[in-house]
Amino acid sequence: MADIAFLALTVITIGSAIAALEMRSLIYGSIALMGTLGGIAGFFLLLDAPFVALFQIAVYVGSIAVLILFTVMLVKRELIFKKIEDKRRKFAGIGLMLIVMVSLGAIFIDSGIKTITTDEPPVDFRDIGADFVIYYWPALILMGLILAGTVTGALVLARRVDVEDDQRTN
Amino acid sequence: MSVIAPNFKLSGFIQSLLDNIFWILLLVVLVGVPAIFMILFVIPLPVIDGELLTPFLAFSALVNPTRLLPIIHAFLTTDIFRVMAFPGFGFAALLAASVIFVERKMMAKIQLRVGPFYCGKVEGILQLMGDGLKLISKEIIIPAKADKPIFWAAPVLFVATAAAFVALIPVAPGWVVADIDLGLLGVFAVIGFFPIITILSAWSANSKYPFIGGIRALFQMVSFEIPLILSLLGVVMLTGTLNLSEISASQSSFPWIIFLPIGAIVFFITMLAELERIPFDLPEAESEIVAGWLTELSGMMYGLVQLGSYLKLYAFAALFVVLFLGGWNGPMIVPAFPEQIITEGIEMGPIVLTIDGLGPLLHETITQEMLNGTLWFVLKTAGVIFFIILPRGVFPRVRVDLLLNLGWTKLIGLCFINIFIALGLLYAGVLGPGGLQ
Numbered sequence: 001m002a003d004i005a006f007l008a009l010t011v012i013t014i015g016s017a018i019a020a021l022e023m024r025s026l027i028y029g030s031i032a033l034m035g036t037l038g039g040i041a042g043f044f045l046l047l048d049a050p051f052v053a054l055f056q057i058a059v060y061v062g063s064i065a066v067l068i069l070f071t072v073m074l075v076k077r078e079l080i081f082k083k084i085e086d087k088r089r090k091f092a093g094i095g096l097m098l099i100v101m102v103s104l105g106a107i108f109i110d111s112g113i114k115t116i117t118t119d120e121p122p123v124d125f126r127d128i129g130a131d132f133v134i135y136y137w138p139a140l141i142l143m144g145l146i147l148a149g150t151v152t153g154a155l156v157l158a159r160r161v162d163v164e165d166d167q168r169t170n
Numbered sequence: 171m172s173v174i175a176p177n178f179k180l181s182g183f184i185q186s187l188l189d190n191i192f193w194i195l196l197l198v199v200l201v202g203v204p205a206i207f208m209i210l211f212v213i214p215l216p217v218i219d220g221e222l223l224t225p226f227l228a229f230s231a232l233v234n235p236t237r238l239l240p241i242i243h244a245f246l247t248t249d250i251f252r253v254m255a256f257p258g259f260g261f262a263a264l265l266a267a268s269v270i271f272v273e274r275k276m277m278a279k280i281q282l283r284v285g286p287f288y289c290g291k292v293e294g295i296l297q298l299m300g301d302g303l304k305l306i307s308k309e310i311i312i313p314a315k316a317d318k319p320i321f322w323a324a325p326v327l328f329v330a331t332a333a334a335f336v337a338l339i340p341v342a343p344g345w346v347v348a349d350i351d352l353g354l355l356g357v358f359a360v361i362g363f364f365p366i367i368t369i370l371s372a373w374s375a376n377s378k379y380p381f382i383g384g385i386r387a388l389f390q391m392v393s394f395e396i397p398l399i400l401s402l403l404g405v406v407m408l409t410g411t412l413n414l415s416e417i418s419a420s421q422s423s424f425p426w427i428i429f430l431p432i433g434a435i436v437f438f439i440t441m442l443a444e445l446e447r448i449p450f451d452l453p454e455a456e457s458e459i460v461a462g463w464l465t466e467l468s469g470m471m472y473g474l475v476q477l478g479s480y481l482k483l484y485a486f487a488a489l490f491v492v493l494f495l496g497g498w499n500g501p502m503i504v505p506a507f508p509e510q511i512i513t514e515g516i517e518m519g520p521i522v523l524t525i526d527g528l529g530p531l532l533h534e535t536i537t538q539e540m541l542n543g544t545l546w547f548v549l550k551t552a553g554v555i556f557f558i559i560l561p562r563g564v565f566p567r568v569r570v571d572l573l574l575n576l577g578w579t580k581l582i583g584l585c586f587i588n589i590f591i592a593l594g595l596l597y598a599g600v601l602g603p604g605g606l607q
Contacts, residue, residue: 027317027320027370027373031320031370034366050350050351050352051352051355054352054355054356054358054359055355055359057359057362058355058358058359058362061359061362061363061366062358062359062361062362062363062365062366062395063362063392063395065366066362066365066366066369066388066392069366069369069370070369070385070388073369073373073381073385125352
């Protein structure tokens with residue numbers, strides 16, 4: 001059962017990833033991207049990590065994909081992109097991808113992944129939370145500071161002086 | 171005098187009816203019954219009381235309550251019943267449909283109108299059925315340059331997402347379709363799909379008004395999702411779980427709205443915005459952009475979107491009840507089923523009527539607690555829905571910039587205050603381990 005689900009998810013993820021790159025229509029491309037992200041959420045579910053899976057759906061499918069869709073809808077494609085049909089670049093890209101995938105796969109197989117026992121109980125997300133607070137707190141605080149700095153920077157950059165209008169009162 | 175059908179003949183009508191009956195009978199006998207028997211070879215049939223439930227047994231059991239009750243009992247415990255009927259789609263759709271009628275009638279009373287009146291003898295009670303029949307029989311018109319696949323799929327996806335939301339809501343102890351440990355996260359994940367479907371449907375219609383409405387809906391939903399999620403963190407901190415059934419059960423002595431009123435208020439406001447209801451109904455502002463993102467939908471596609479949005483309304487109200495108002499908890503007001511009927515039967519003069527399968531059915535599945543919990547849950551949900559539809563008769567629509575300002579600054583600030591209140595209660599020892607519970 002898990003094997004069938006794994007195969008189906010693999011087909012969905014890789015197929016929609018290729019579709020996301022190759023579709024002529026940008027809207028359909030971003031829908032296919034949603035399929036890819038959802039397929040990755042399915043992998044997390046198979047790996048007994050429902051916490052990560054649901055966050056993957058809530059954040060990536062629910063927010064990032066919406067952002068992409070929104071941008072695509074508001075922008076006229078013809079104004080930005082020039083269509084370049086180049087067979088050699090395409091094949092070079094496919095070859096590069098194959099080389100990267102094969103080398104990554106070789107590293108994975110070489111890393112002793114076959115000897116891992118898979119019948120262990122799933123990790124409780126409460127343990128992960130406790131680990132975060134106890135052992136990884138410097139990293140958490142650092143991340144928090146970086147995020148806060150980013151948000152402040154974004155707010156400063158996005159700030160503009162509002163034009164005063166007497167007829168609009170808040 | 172105008173007549174609807176000038177060439178109407180009663181004999182012709184009866185003949186067409188008889189024709190239909192003849193063809194239906196012929197098709198059932200030649201195709202239907204063999205198909206059923208072929209399917210029955212493949213389906214594993216349930217075993218009830220040590221007996222395989224064949225179709226013949228099922229038909230004979232129909233006339234004998236003693237044999238029928240175990241079958242009903244077995245059916246009530248199946249997943250398909252949960253998904254389709256009781257805590258799932260059927261129950262929610264029934265409540266949602268009644269909300270549509272109550273809303274129309276209530277708006278009319280608030281605005282000193284009559285409201286639905288003629289359809290059905292009593293106060294227009296069949297108006298909803300009439301509307302449904304109208305929507306089903308209307309032609310579905312697809313705009314000329316619409317993106318057909320997305321345009322067709324969007325209403326169905328909308329209902330499906332709303333039904334997925336409904337599936338996560340616990341109605342009574344143990345009565346929930348999907349009892350997952352991360353139920354609240356599941357709710358957040360499902361809510362995230364609504365803006366996508368809305369904007370896709372709006373874009374695919376290839377028309378100005380839907381697109382403007384869709385972009386407004388997207389703005390509104392995405393910006394109010396953040397205070398929505400933040401306002402629920404207080405409850406999660408106090409209960410220490412994300413499972414909605416456990417959150418509901420944790421409020422057996424007091425509901426969380428007593429300790430977290432700010433979170434409840436913020437959640438209620440964000441709920442109004444997510445549901446696109448007045449005062450936040452900018453995506454469907456009928457006086458500015460026709461019907462917003464629903465403009466090009468016609469016939470049953472519009473009906474599906476309406477069904478989906480009212481299912482969503484029920485689900486949000488139910489979520490409010492589960493998180494803040496104590497879910498199914500409440501004083502026991504449903505009377506116990508008389509035990510004498512189960513053990514000894516009903517005495518009617520010289521005859522004693524005993525019903526065998528009644529005991530297990532009433533002790534295991536339809537218990538007193540389940541009925542009481544469902545009653546309290548429905549009462550509380552109806553109350554919350556009343557307060558959701560009440561602003562429609564009272565408030566005007568707010569402006570877009572005020573709406574976004576409210577969502578991004580005021581509500582998020584209030585959410586953090588709520589979280590600090592929850593943390594304070596937790597660390598002061600009022601709630602949590604060693605506290606009131």
